[in-house]
Amino acid sequence: MAGKLTVITGPMYSGKTTELLSFVEIYRLGRKEVAVFKPEIDNRYHSTMIVSHSGDGVEAFAIKKSKEILEYIDQKTKGVFIDEVQFFDTELFDVVKELLDKGIDVFCAGLDLTHKQNPFETTSLLLSLADTVIKKKAVCHRCGEYNATLTLKIAGGEEEIDVGGQEKYIAVCRNCYNTLKG
Incomplete structure (x- = not known):
């Protein structure tokens, strides 16, 4: 039987990684063998762990290329x-298809849009393949809704691939985004 793809997406601070970690725990509680991955470029909290903003984490393989x-x-x-997933090359799409065809369930978490509201290509490709999409929201940093x-x-330059946390990024609603962007 083919595997299922679940994609968890949304802005920063919406709980994407926390949700991903909850699925890891569910599989481990069910005594299922799992493999956890993160992009090598993202070493904000730890070089070999996926860590949520709240500090929860699991060991992961830090990799450079999707293959x-x-x-x-x-x-x-x-x-x-x-x-x-937004930090991975687009070949992740083919890797995930191969895993699904082997009967392996795949769970991916990542930003859907850059800070300029452009889609991240790898995330977009995975969304098109997903069996289930979990679209998360966050509390707006400006209005509190x-x-x-x-x-x-x-903070920082205008580049769209720029790993960072609260020192560089905030989550906002569309109204506050438009107000703050002027």
């Missing part, structure tokens, strides 16, 4: 969990 994921998969693997769907860059 490397296949090196860590064997016949016992039942679930693959990938965080920060639970309707933030966008990420706003508040």
Whole structure:
């Protein structure tokens, strides 16, 4: 039987990684073999762990290229969990298709939009393949309402791939985004 793809997406601080970690725990509680991955570029909290903003985390393989994921998969693997998919190359799409065809469930978490409201290509590709999409919201940093769907860059340059946390980015609703962008 084919595996299922679940994509968790939304702005920064919406709980994407926390949700991904909850699925890891569910699979582990069910005594299922899992493999957890993160992009090597994202070492904000730890170099070999996926860590949520609240500090929860699990060990992960830090990889540079999507194809490397296949090196860590064997016949016992039942679930693959990938965080920060927006930082991976678009080949992740083909890797995930291969895992699904092997009957492995895949869970991906990542930003859907850049701080300029442009789609992240790898995330968009995975969304098109997903069996289930979980679209998260955050509390707007400016107005305090639970309707933030966008990420706003508040420090650093204008580049769209720029790893950072609260020192560089906030989550905002569309109204506050438009107000703050002027």
